Amino acid sequence: MPDSEIKNNYEPKIVAFFCNWCTYTAADLAGVSRLKYAPNVRVIRIMCSGRVDPQFILQAFASGADGVLIGGCHPGDCHYSEGNYKMLRRFRLLKRMLKSLGIAEKRLRLEWISASEGEKVKSVINEMVEQLKVLGPLAIPQSLDKINEELKEIPEEEIREEEPAHA
Numbered sequence: 649m650p651d652s653e654i655k656n657n658y659e660p661k662i663v664a665f666f667c668n669w670c671t672y673t674a675a676d677l678a679g680v681s682r683l684k685y686a687p688n689v690r691v692i693r694i695m696c697s698g699r700v701d702p703q704f705i706l707q708a709f710a711s712g713a714d715g716v717l718i719g720g721c722h723p724g725d726c727h728y729s730e731g732n733y734k735m736l737r738r739f740r741l742l743k744r745m746l747k748s749l750g751i752a753e754k755r756l757r758l759e760w761i762s763a764s765e766g767e768k769v770k771s772v773i774n775e776m777v778e779q780l781k782v783l784g785p786l787a788i789p790q791s792l793d794k795i796n797e798e799l800k801e802i803p804e805e806e807i808r809e810e811e812p813a814h815a
């Protein structure tokens with residue numbers, strides 16, 4: 649099959665980690681309201697965006713995801729006080745790490761989406777799918793698996809508390 653045909657038929661896979669209290673509920677609202685978003689996303693419900701370990705993200709890419717989306721409560725609205733700020737710090741760190749691996753920044757996205765923002769869930773997912781289609785399938789750098797393994801060896805506190813709160 650020619651490259652152009654592969655690209656035309658390409659449907660990116662997105663793994664989404666959605667906070668139970670906001671973005672997951674918003675995704676549910678989008679469904680109930682019949683707001684159509686692309687079916688390319690597999691949603692994993694978590695209790696707080698702060699629960700997303702960097703390893704989950706690397707694992708998602710290593711397992712074939714073309715993009716990873718994280719949805720959390722707006723700043724100041726986290727049910728666990730600072731979980732979303734912690735996620736933001738990890739997100740910045742991960743962006744730098746992915747960049748050094750040659751993985752495009754747009755493959756990882758963090759959005760604050762409250763429970764009432766079903767429309768935003770739809771627009772973020774649809775936009776991300778279009779961006780990933782332009783980027784094409786992710787060619788996994790072989791080093792990703794190695795880094796993923798190394799990350800398992802690092803104590804959790806070292807990954808989580810690298811910067812002061814309220815970045």
Ligand code: FES
Binds near residue numbers: 669698721
């Ligand atoms: S409870 Fe939603 S981001 Fe923390």
